[in-house]
Amino acid sequence: MVIYSKPSLLEQNFSTPIRTFIKHQQKTIIPVIDMSNPYAKHNIVKACEEYGFFKVINHGIPMELMSALESEAVKFFSLPQFEKDKAVPASPFGYGNKKVGPNGDVGWIEYLLLSTKLDSASSSQLFNSLRGNPDFFRSLVKSYIGSVKNLATEVLRLLADGLMMQERNVFSRLLEDEESDSIFRLNHYPPCPPPPNHRNTVGFGEHTDPQVISVLRSNNITGLQIADKNGSWIPVPPDQNSFFINVGDSLQVMSNGRFKSVKHRVIQNSMKSRVSMIYFGGPPSSERIAPLPSLLAEGEQSLYKEFTWSEYKTSAYKSRLADNRLCKFEKQQLSRKIPLEYRGKVIG
Numbered sequence: 001m002v003i004y005s006k007p008s009l010l011e012q013n014f015s016t017p018i019r020t021f022i023k024h025q026q027k028t029i030i031p032v033i034d035m036s037n038p039y040a041k042h043n044i045v046k047a048c049e050e051y052g053f054f055k056v057i058n059h060g061i062p063m064e065l066m067s068a069l070e071s072e073a074v075k076f077f078s079l080p081q082f083e084k085d086k087a088v089p090a091s092p093f094g095y096g097n098k099k100v101g102p103n104g105d106v107g108w109i110e111y112l113l114l115s116t117k118l119d120s121a122s123s124s125q126l127f128n129s130l131r132g133n134p135d136f137f138r139s140l141v142k143s144y145i146g147s148v149k150n151l152a153t154e155v156l157r158l159l160a161d162g163l164m165m166q167e168r169n170v171f172s173r174l175l176e177d178e179e180s181d182s183i184f185r186l187n188h189y190p191p192c193p194p195p196p197n198h199r200n201t202v203g204f205g206e207h208t209d210p211q212v213i214s215v216l217r218s219n220n221i222t223g224l225q226i227a228d229k230n231g232s233w234i235p236v237p238p239d240q241n242s243f244f245i246n247v248g249d250s251l252q253v254m255s256n257g258r259f260k261s262v263k264h265r266v267i268q269n270s271m272k273s274r275v276s277m278i279y280f281g282g283p284p285s286s287e288r289i290a291p292l293p294s295l296l297a298e299g300e301q302s303l304y305k306e307f308t309w310s311e312y313k314t315s316a317y318k319s320r321l322a323d324n325r326l327c328k329f330e331k332q333q334l335s336r337k338i339p340l341e342y343r344g345k346v347i348g
């Protein structure tokens with residue numbers, strides 16, 4: 001079946017083992033995973049290897065839930081600035097405006113960042129600081145997080161199946177754990193006229209997500225881009241009915257670099273607001289993150305030093321958005337070590 005949605009965009013949905021893609025300007029780019037396809041597990045493995053990014057269709061999450069949360073978010077973001085400024089300021093959880101993270105990154109964005117532990121005292125304080133109907137907002141966020149968490153764990157179970165892992169829950173258990181350190185983000189990119197000189201307005205600067213997996217849904221406004229293997233930016237055609245999944249740094253480590261933590265960013269040049277909601281599935285703080293022995297081929301060396309999620313987060317929060325946060329945890333490769341007598345000399 002071939003679906004034409006826009007003249008420049010062709011989406012193919014085969015229900016065969018052949019992977020499905022979004023084609024953009026005739027360049028094959030973003031894999032589409034049909035959750036109802038029996039080959040989904042193999043397609044997920046390939047997408048995580050090649051792009052670290054894919055779109056999920058037939059996910060079973062009702063559109064009404066996504067729209068309801070989107071409109072509550074829009075209600076909040078449409079308040080006068082002085083009302084939004086009454087909310088707990090992001091540190092890291094709370095309402096943030098233009099500033100992303102603690103180290104000087106800025107963007108054309110405002111957001112609410114929340115822990116998924118919605119019943120904690122700090123979450124209650126945050127919801128209570130929002131004007132409007134905080135209980136209704138919280139209940140929508142709760143249902144939404146429940147649904148996307150289920151989708152994320154199902155994707156991770158299929159990933160383990162596709163890899164023929166003995167334990168199906170080897171990845172998904174991290175998100176299912178009561179202590180899982182997962183977070184949720186509502187982003188609003190206000191309208192922005194295109195700046196002069198064909199320059200881009202950065203909504204959310206380039207970065208990788210530190211967690212295991214991220215599940216993103218946005219309204220139908222463009223802006224999200226992913227970097228391909230050559231570092232070129234590929235625009236992701238928005239689709240408000242689908243979810244976009246990206247591999248995070250922790251999954252890259254667990255797979256010893258086989259799966260790619262995809263670099264992405266948001267460019268906002270639209271006269272319309274972009275609204276996105278992202279669930280970042282993270283491990284418990286004390287979880288040790290290292291390549292899974294069963295994923296290492298015979299003789300394959302681990303590329304990363306083991307770290308706990310709490311250590312990684314501490315280090316991540318000292319970094320700038322665009323930094324490569326994993327390089328601090330990469331092992332020095334023996335093959336790359338140059339013997340002392342050759343250092344500083346031209347060899348050849």
Ligand SMILES: C=C1C[C@]23C[C@@]1(O)CC[C@H]2[C@@]12CC[C@H](O)[C@@](C)(C(=O)O1)[C@H]2[C@@H]3C(=O)O
Pocket residue numbers: 092100101102103105113183185207208209210211280316317318319320321
């Ligand atoms: C600049 C920063 C913002 C960020 C924490 C950090 O110090 C580096 C990682 C950033 C990031 C990117 C993905 C998610 O949006 C996020 C919530 C996360 O876990 O890591 C953000 C952090 C943030 O905005 O607090």
Ligand SMILES: O=C(O)CCC(=O)C(=O)O
Pocket residue numbers: 185187204209216218224264265266276277278
């Ligand atoms: O808003 C988006 O579409 C992406 C935002 C993002 O990458 C993030 O919040 O980590």
Ligand SMILES: [Fe+2]
Pocket residue numbers: 207208209264
């Ligand atoms: Fe991100």
